[in-house]
Amino acid sequence: xxxxxxxxxxxxxxxxxxxxxxxSGFVFFNVNRAFRxxxxxxxxxxxEKSNSSKATQQSQPTTATESxxxxxxxxxxxxxxxxxxxxxxxxxxxxxxxxxx
Numbered sequence: 001x002x003x004x005x006x007x008x009x010x011x012x013x014x015x016x017x018x019x020x021x022x023x024s025g026f027v028f029f030n031v032n033r034a035f036r037x038x039x040x041x042x043x044x045x046x047x048e049k050s051n052s053s054k055a056t057q058q059s060q061p062t063t064a065t066e067s068x069x070x071x072x073x074x075x076x077x078x079x080x081x082x083x084x085x086x087x088x089x090x091x092x093x094x095x096x097x098x099x100x101x
Contacts, residue, residue, distance in 0.1 A: 051076075051095050073097040 051074050069078040071092040078099070083091040089098045 071095060071097070072099045 069090075070076065071078055071094065074092060074095040074097070076092055076094040078090050078092060085091075085098065089100055091098055
């Protein structure tokens with residue numbers, strides 16, 4: 001009796017097994033990457049929502065000059081102690097972005 005069909009069966013079985021293994025790994029890593037991207041996007045949206053709610057709560061101007069000083073990024077009121085660059089831009093204390101207000 002010849003053992004060639006058994007070798008052929010073994011090789012075919014190994015090829016199918018390797019194909020399934022590689023395909024499963026490819027699917028797993030792509031799903032994992034998509035999940036991480038979605039989670040990062042959700043975290044950014046929550047941070048933006050949190051920043052905008054903080055800015056809304058704390059941006060009540062007390063004088064007429066403060067009413068004109070609002071962050072162009074988040075709308076928070078800009079107060080005096082924040083950083084100011086040489087060209088007149090200010091750093092928002094809430095979203096930490098530079099603004100021309």
